[in-house]
Amino acid sequence: MSDARVIDTGDTPARPSAATAPAIGRGLRVPGRGRNAAAAPVRFTFDGRTITGRAGDTLAAALLADGIHLVGRSFKYHRPRGILSAGSEEPNALVGTDRGDGRYEPNTRATTAEIFEGFRASSQNRWPSLRHDVGAVNDSLYMLFSAGFYYKTFMWPKSFWNTVYEPLIRGAAGLGAPPTERDPDSYAARHAHCDLLVVGAGAAGLAAALAGARGGAKVILVDEQAEAGGWLLSEPEVTIDGRTAWTWLADTLRTLAAMPNVTVLNRTTAIGYYHQNFVGLCQRLTDHLAQVPEGAPRERLWKVRAKQVVLAQGAIEKPLVFAGNDRPGVMLAGAARTYLNRYGVRVGDRAVVVTAHDAAWAAAFDLARAGTTVPLIVDIRPVVGGDLLAQARSLGIETLCGGTVTDTRGRLRVSAVRVNPVDAAGRAGGGRWVACDALLMSGGWTPSLHLFSHTGGKLVWDEADQVFLPGRATEACRCAGAGTGRFGLAAALADGAAAGAAAAVDAGHPAETPAFAVQGEGSMAGTACRDLPTDRNGAFAKAFVDFQNDVLAKDIRLAVREGFRSVEHIKRYTTNGMATDQGKTSNINGLQIAADALGRAAPSVGLTTFRPPYTPTTFGAFAGYNRGRLFEVTRRTPIDAWAAERGAVYEPVSLWRRARYFPQPGEDMHAAVARECRAVRAGVGLFDASTLGKIEIVGPDAATFMNRMYTNAWTKLEPGRCRYGLLLGEDGFIRDDGVIGRMAPDRFHVTTTTGGAARVLTTMEDYLQTEWPDLNVWLTSTTEQWAVIAVQGPSARAVIEPLVEGIDLAPGRFPHMAVAEGRICGVPTRLFRVSFTGELGFEVNVPSRYGRAVWEAIHEAGRAHGIVPYGTETMHVLRAEKGYIIVGQDTDGTLTPADAGLDWAIGKAKPDFVGKRSLARPDMHRPDRKQLVGLLTQDPNVVLEEGAQIVAERDGPIPRTMIGHVTSAYWSEALGRSIALAVVAGGKSLQGRTVYVPMPDAVHAATVGGTAFLDPENTRLAV
Amino acid sequence: MLLITCPYCREARPEVEFAYAGEAHIARPADPSAVGDAAWRDHLYIRSNTRGLHRERWRHVNGCGRFFNAVRDTVTDKFAATYKAGAPCPIDFAREGAER
């Protein structure tokens, strides 16, 4: 910031002299201090520079130990940003992490990423470098980027949106770059069931787990951090039951580890809390490892169903809102204490503290004792406890109670803070500058209620502490510890133990509530505040509320001035709380400021809704095993492997993969399909029809059931005969079709379309179970019991006859639409004489494990006849030449049997069948219904596009009335020209007329005709 | 993922085993041909679209295979009851004031 904008230019900042200037990067690690005091050195790089940290460090801890606060540039203004917190709530310190072998992840919080030998991290949203960033010009243009700037700035002219605004915004704003490589990692998933799930392994969570587990309840205790302990890790001097915090922690974890009914999961975040105590946990397994074991999953998503849940998520420290509160070196006081006590890192040599809460005083005292100069503690409150003042005095720390902070300086790190007294009326007096290299702030604590809120649990406003607290729960759930607003270690232990014991009892296990004696705990009193008072014009103050989305206090006030009243609207207009941290450090401050601007109480303004996941979660974790080969089930027929060995090209058909065609060397699809078509029409072809749905319908009422389900009449169908069956919905539209064989008076072998198999069975079960439960008939899926080999073509009989036993295939004895049981190649078969090609054809059903061998035997036997395997594409051409429909391709759920030219399949004498009543509705008989017709293009070489629209006139105004569309179109090798099926409004009355099909290359004329292009008299079937 | 109690299995089972099957207690007329066009249209297409307690059908398709009926609150997603097909609804809708 230039001096010109400083209104009171009179008070120049006191700059530290050369003698007192800290030697950055040296001596910040306090010997013997921290959980990892004795850990091995670990080398990693940040923006290419090699830095040595310690095993057990987070990236943030290691950078701070090296004197680095500047780690990134902000989203909108590209302002230099540092490390604000020491946990997953971090809004600022987002980095790209590279764990090698293509394992790159953007937007990782430096405060949670664990370093290891060879770890690489890089700063984001800066160019050309972190220290010199061109985008920082946005910081000077900040007046343009006020609340709602997207809506205001980029509205007009419209044409600028695609050409100017969007590229500008996308280029300038944003976080890290997405990875360019395919994710090399794998991910895992696991279901778990327990009596008690405890979220958070701080003091409250540990006490809850202990109390819950002692009576035998199955307990899962999870914590997002690398080690359990929560705040105990940051406050080692306190004692529990006469033991130091860390000794008690180690003892407790040992106790829990020895209990077979307890599972403790570290590095595991409870990301979402759903109905009936279903909680999603994301466990990070390998991100912290220098050597990832071969094949090890990176993360595991636990899907936990708990009888009872205890939420011991603790509380998140609030930043204070004042001008320049985002400068690197400005950090939460509790975070500074964590870095010191847990990692042995002093976050600076000269730290000023500004606070509204007692806890920050303890941070100041710890740092002062560890060698950091603390020149000043500014407390917002006019009065603080005498013991705090006495301690400060004894450590030589100046104190200012009833003070405020109004500005900071320092280009890439805070170098001075402007401090003002505040009078009894709340007005800030004149400021003075105090030199520092770290500014620690605390606005008190926000109970972490995210998971509670996921369940729709009600939050209640606590006026005294100015916090939201958990209210009525909607699930079997208890909150414990700081999350309930009961701050402090003794309270957390007592609360956790009570919650754990009560939960265990509710889960049906005995429990007793252990008691804990705590000594040496600091006081946890404080006050809540909105943006701090200032003597300057607040319209120019860059007092940040949401650090990640660069939302200022004045943005929220502006939104209120512009008429926004609901916190949900203010959130969306200003983007406060909408960044990847979901406002963990900003929501309450934003609410307080909005409430102040509105002159209303906070609860009436409301709190925005928390939604899963609690912290950003990888897509991989959600996908779990379902990627690559396991992305989705790929169903393969018993003959699939044979086709694969012969180079078949596949296509997906519902979950199946089916051989589409069998290209010979040098053939494209067109050539292969033409060859396969010629073979079937002239000789014989072999087709894998195993995917056809099959349902065995058995029982004395089987024929009655068939009569009610299908349009056709079944009573007179003799055993040993087949019939084409047409199935409608109750709305009268075609749902499915297939050939159905009567195997015995009480047994039908039903076939369905490949994609319709499950749906048809469901529909049948529905009617049978709920409408006609009196019928004695049962349905069994036999789709996979039978492999189905279609042998089609004039030579079909000659090929299979030598292989078949027990069935006389002579034309008179086994005519078209006959079915019989016998043997083929020595194994049982249900042999159907049916044709989906218009040629003499058989469908050989054999038990599926014999499918491949029988296929090979037929293929071998067919060599002498020039047998050719063919795929679904050829099948489609051959059936289209005959005008046989494919349900779902030539029909779309709006075609009646009459529309499709299938009224012959309706049993007119039947009193009822599914869909019959709807066929009598007046609309079903309108002459302008879309009806299935054949189309022949005037240019025989043009194959129309399936889905192409049809119009009545070649020319005319646009938009033209579309009278139908092409449903099937192929090159017919048999006819030496193209053919097409189409649905056209009033199509039956347009026979012989010309219609037009606009396609990208030209408008093609076509003549409407019948649907059977080849052998309409079916002479080829009767051989 | 919800737990749904199958009245046939008499056990709470994970939602992935079930399929939703539309509003319940809409019986197919015994003789559809005797039903007028408007009444038949209503039978086919008109549903209550309830906010609150809703009587609906589910199928334990990946379990015992049975269709059954349920009362579920469409606001909270909570099941108030599940019962066998053909059985009367155990919740008195008139008393609950939840009927449309």
Add this chain to the structure above:
Amino acid sequence: MIQARMIQEWKTLAGTPIPEVAGRLSVALAPDCARFSLRVRPDDRAALDAPLGIALPDRIGGVAVGAGGHALCLGPDEWSLLLPAEAAAGLGERLGAAVTVPFSLVDVGHREVGIAVSGPAATLALSSLCALDLDAMPAGSATRTILDRAQAVLIKHDAEQYRIEVWQSFADHVWTLLEVVSREIALDL
């Protein structure tokens, strides 16, 4: 004559064994058996016990042992029979001759593949595929359920012995997933 040639059965998953996790987990193809889907009204069920040689369990999830095989009650009117070949031969004819109540017997011997999952980590392995509380599932019970995305029948013989019955075309998915899960369990992360 080609008929005389021995027809080889094609075994879906043969040739892709899953390495055992020593002392903890074994996943293997279960020996083939005959399988039938038997449907009869619950009130008529007892009429089939004697000709079958198995007392059909009357509770969904129940498993009865008899005739050298198992009868699983999967639904109120549905039983799955897993039988040795000799018990299966001519079963339809025998039941048809002996039973007067209406019923349906359908041979589904080739529809499914059996997979045996056993060892102290069997429950853990299956928990990656199955949302059911397998610890709470009684030993000697069976149920139809979803394994990842495949419908299957899961039989729990005891805490360390399970059998999966899954349709042929879904078996590869379940098998591949069990292979991945076996590797994961071997790593013990």
